[in-house]
Amino acid sequence: MDPTIPLKEEEKETVCKKMWIIGFFGLPFVWFTMACYFWKEKHPKIRFYVFWGLVGFFTELLILVFWMGIFVSKRDSWGETGESLSAVLPVGTQ
Amino acid sequence: MTESNTTEPLNENKNKKEISDQSEENKEQVQEKGKEKGKGKTTENKNEKTIVKEPKISMYWFVRVFARKLRNVLVPVTLTMLLVIVLIKITNQNSDTTDQFSQILIYHESSSDSNSKKFGGSLLNAVVIVGVVLVMTVFLVFLIKYNCWKIIWGWLFLSCFWLLLVFGALKMIDVCENLNLAVDWITLAFLDFNFAVVGVIVIFWHGPLKSNQIYTILMCGLVAVYLTTLPTWTTWVLLALIALYDIFVVLSPKGPLKILVEESMKNDKPIPGLIYSSIIYLFSARIKPKNSGSSSSSELNSNFNPISSPSSDSGSGSGSGSGSNNVNSLKEESSHLEKGESELEKDVENDNTLAEDNYNEKSSLLQNEERKKRRLLARRKRRRKKRFEEESGVKLGGGDLIFYSVLIGKAAYFDYETIFTCWIAILVGLAVTLFFLAVYAKALPALPISIAFGMIFFFLTKIILVPMVKQLGVDSVMT
Numbered sequence: 001m002d003p004t005i006p007l008k009e010e011e012k013e014t015v016c017k018k019m020w021i022i023g024f025f026g027l028p029f030v031w032f033t034m035a036c037y038f039w040k041e042k043h044p045k046i047r048f049y050v051f052w053g054l055v056g057f058f059t060e061l062l063i064l065v066f067w068m069g070i071f072v073s074k075r076d077s078w079g080e081t082g083e084s085l086s087a088v089l090p091v092g093t094q
Numbered sequence: 095m096t097e098s099n100t101t102e103p104l105n106e107n108k109n110k111k112e113i114s115d116q117s118e119e120n121k122e123q124v125q126e127k128g129k130e131k132g133k134g135k136t137t138e139n140k141n142e143k144t145i146v147k148e149p150k151i152s153m154y155w156f157v158r159v160f161a162r163k164l165r166n167v168l169v170p171v172t173l174t175m176l177l178v179i180v181l182i183k184i185t186n187q188n189s190d191t192t193d194q195f196s197q198i199l200i201y202h203e204s205s206s207d208s209n210s211k212k213f214g215g216s217l218l219n220a221v222v223i224v225g226v227v228l229v230m231t232v233f234l235v236f237l238i239k240y241n242c243w244k245i246i247w248g249w250l251f252l253s254c255f256w257l258l259l260v261f262g263a264l265k266m267i268d269v270c271e272n273l274n275l276a277v278d279w280i281t282l283a284f285l286d287f288n289f290a291v292v293g294v295i296v297i298f299w300h301g302p303l304k305s306n307q308i309y310t311i312l313m314c315g316l317v318a319v320y321l322t323t324l325p326t327w328t329t330w331v332l333l334a335l336i337a338l339y340d341i342f343v344v345l346s347p348k349g350p351l352k353i354l355v356e357e358s359m360k361n362d363k364p365i366p367g368l369i370y371s372s373i374i375y376l377f378s379a380r381i382k383p384k385n386s387g388s389s390s391s392s393e394l395n396s397n398f399n400p401i402s403s404p405s406s407d408s409g410s411g412s413g414s415g416s417g418s419n420n421v422n423s424l425k426e427e428s429s430h431l432e433k434g435e436s437e438l439e440k441d442v443e444n445d446n447t448l449a450e451d452n453y454n455e456k457s458s459l460l461q462n463e464e465r466k467k468r469r470l471l472a473r474r475k476r477r478r479k480k481r482f483e484e485e486s487g488v489k490l491g492g493g494d495l496i497f498y499s500v501l502i503g504k505a506a507y508f509d510y511e512t513i514f515t516c517w518i519a520i521l522v523g524l525a526v527t528l529f530f531l532a533v534y535a536k537a538l539p540a541l542p543i544s545i546a547f548g549m550i551f552f553f554l555t556k557i558i559l560v561p562m563v564k565q566l567g568v569d570s571v572m573t
Contacts, residue, residue, distance in 0.1 A: 003297075003306040004371050015300050022295070029288040030295060037302045064281065071278050087267055087282045090274040 012038065013045055020049045028060035156532070163488050164528055168521055170311055170370050170490065171498055175517060177315035178499040182322065182506045185268040189507055191323055198222075203325035216327035220335045227336075231343065231350045238357045238365070246365065251298055254313065258290040261316040303371070310370045314492050318499035322507070329504050333545055336497055340539040355537055370490040488528070494540040501548045511563065512555045519551035520544045 007015060019034040031053035038046050075086065083089070181187075200222060201215025237246050263286045270277045293313065296305040322329065343349040358365050498520050505512040523544030531538050 002371075003301070003303050007300055019295070022291075026284065027288055027291055029292045033292055033296060033301055033305055036305070037300070064284065068281055071281070072276055075276055075278075087277045087279045088270040088275060090276050 012041065013043065016041075016046045016049050020053060023053060023056065028057040031057040160528065160532060164525055167488050167490055167524060167528065170307060171495060171520070171524060172517070174311045174315050174318070174495045174499045175502045175520075177311065178318045178322070178503045179506050179513060181265060181269070181315070181319045182503055185265075185272050187319075187323065187503075187507070189326055199325070199328065201328075203327055212327045213331070216325070216331040219325075219328045220332040223332055224335045224339050228339070228343075228350070231354070235350045235354050235357070238354060241361075247298070250365075251294065254297060255290055255294045257313060257316065258293045258309075259286060261320060262286055262289050265316060265319065307370060310492060311495070314495035315499060318496045318503055321496065321500045322503035326504065326507075329500065330549065333497060333501055333549065337539075337542040337545040340493075340541040344537055344539040352537070369492060370495065488531075490540065494544075497541055498544060498548070501545060501552070505548075505552050508552075508556060509560055511560055512552055515551045515555040515559070516548045519547035523547040 016034060016038050019030055019037075023031040023034065035050045035054045035057070038050050041047065041050070199219045201218050203212060203215060207215070234246070263282065266282060266286060267277075292301075292305075293309040295301060296309050297313075324332065343351045346352070354365070501520065502513060502516055505516040523546065524540065527538060527540050527543050
């Protein structure tokens with residue numbers, strides 16, 4: 001849709017709800033954009049979606065960061081699994 | 095309304111509200127705007143709106159609005175170029191990079207060929223590519239004419255999704271390799287999937303305007319980075335040909351792009367896709383769009399459908415990632431290559447009657463611009479003209495962003511000096527194009543002037559400036 005046309009009031013809730021549902025498919029960044037888009041809204045349902053969407057986003061981000069930390073540090077010691085998991089093999093490490 | 099000669103061509107196109115705005119502001123601010131020409135006249139006419147002030151008002155207004163529009167356009171262009179340059183430099187792309195285009199190119203460039211052979215071969219390649227682009231544009235026009243909007247949306251949607259997914263992943267892997275980061279498939283797949291889905295949502299559905307702009311820049315940047323892997327001679331000839339093609343397709347009455355824009359205006363259905371929009375709408379009350387083709391509420395200009403790198407199909411259909419070998423013939427490739435056009439289109443206000451009334455009003459109470467604007471707009475609301483009102487804004491097609499960035503990318507292969515000179519040349523070309531846009535007020539091709547300047551400056555820099563700087567360094571005049 002044309003991005004320069006602002007959303008009408010009645011459409012906002014449906015759009016927010018759809019984004020909320022889409023976010024459950026392993027897409028925390030959709031929740032993040034939903035939060036950015038609907039940040040200033042006062043409608044209680046939208047605020048609910050935005051709030052819990054943000055909570056979900058930060059949780060998943062935390063999980064991602066933990067996993068990356070674990071992977072980066074333990075990759076060498078995992079041997080075979082480590083190598084098969086790596087998309088990129090850095091050069092010059094043992 | 096005064097129609098002084100200098101403002102005649104400008105007046106028909108301009109946002110008249112702004113002109114009448116200025117008639118009030120001008121009294122206070124005329125002193126500060128010393129840089130305008132003809133300022134001598136205005137000092138005597140402080141307390142009356144007279145004809146004499148007219149040229150000055152338009153000049154001030156023109157410069158101000160023009161500068162704002164220019165800034166709105168220059169920022170995305172510069173950011174796309176920056177993205178392309180960063181990606182190229184990080185991944186150390188240079189002329190030796192294996193090009194993924196060998197399947198679709200008829201002539202494979204090798205350094206042992208003579209110059210004329212290279213030129214002939216590149217011309218052949220470029221003609222073929224532009225031909226495919228033309229075919230796809232015509233195909234798109236047919237789809238629009240027969241109202242197959244579902245097909246168009248689906249095609250563009252899949253195209254962009256595939257592009258973001260595949261090109262994004264490949265570039266991420268390239269960058270991680272060059273920065274020596276260990277990344278695992280899980281994280282990569284997760285981030286890439288998110289990146290692609292959010293991009294598609296924001297472009298084809300609803301999302302914050304900034305995200306839309308950012309994703310347009312990202313998408314055009316990615317396509318440009320892949321296009322710069324074309325062989326050198328082919329790229330330059332392609333750029334020149336695309337500029338000429340752009341002129342033809344936008345300006346000539348039979349041009350597919352013109353038809354495309356008119357059709358989409360007629361049915362009032364914007365073509366989704368890569369257009370960078372920098373417009374802010376003041377009113378969202380839309381009753382009926384004005385039926386004029388390229389003026390008034392019609393901002394919309396073209397679609398730009400990203401060129402899918404032929405070896406990576408960003409489109410419907412078969413095929414896998416870049417470097418794939420399963421698309422052999424050019425015919426198959428053509429189903430993946432699509433390109434729309436690139437043009438700038440201006441938002442035009444046709445409020446011919448408004449300015450006269452404003453001109454006669456006294457506005458002693460309104461001091462600042464905000465309140466004047468609001469009042470003006472409130473007055474306008476009462477009028478019968480109901481349509482979208484736009485602040486200054488320009489829509490830039492994605493093809494422009496891509497080809498400017500391709501030029502810069504090729505310049506980046508060479509040296510930093512060429513990057514800077516080409517950047518300045520392209521921005522100057524863009525400013526000139528915007529000026530013509532202001533004068534002619536219809537969809538204009540944004541490519542030719544900028545690319546012409548860019549190419550001229552690239553070759554001048556390469557042949558003259560760089561050896562000069564090097565020699566000065568050797569002679570210890572300059573480091």
